[in-house]
Amino acid sequence: MDVKLLALMALMAVATHVPTSNAKPISLVERCWCRSTLNTVPQRSIKELKFLHTPNCPFQVIAKLKSNREVCINPETKWLQQYLKNAINKVKKSRRRNNKKN
Numbered sequence: 001m002d003v004k005l006l007a008l009m010a011l012m013a014v015a016t017h018v019p020t021s022n023a024k025p026i027s028l029v030e031r032c033w034c035r036s037t038l039n040t041v042p043q044r045s046i047k048e049l050k051f052l053h054t055p056n057c058p059f060q061v062i063a064k065l066k067s068n069r070e071v072c073i074n075p076e077t078k079w080l081q082q083y084l085k086n087a088i089n090k091v092k093k094s095r096r097r098n099n100k101k102n
Contacts, residue, residue: 032057034072041065041073043083049073 033052045065052060061073061080073080 032060033062034060037061037072037074039074039077040079041071043079 032054034057041063045067046063047066047068048064050062050064052062054060059075061075062070063073064070
């Protein structure tokens with residue numbers, strides 16, 4: 001038997017018996033969108049808010065501004081928490097009005 005062929009067969013036999021690693025490759029989907037956050041953003045410039053919660057990243061709040069720029073906001077800032085409370089209360093009030101009409 002040829003020495004090269006024998007070496008190739010031995011290498012293939014070893015390669016099939018080597019245990020594979022349990023580590024998973026990091027995909028682009030699993031990476032955190034927000035690497036840094038802002039504490040102040042003018043509320044009048046916010047067009048929409050997105051909330052991302054992924055298993056490998058902390059809770060993320062992304063604001064799309066009227067200029068179409070997206071920035072990450074620190075979810076623990078007091079103005080953002082108050083902003084969200086006001087938005088939730090506004091939705092609740094409108095639902096109550098709609099339920100009373102029906």
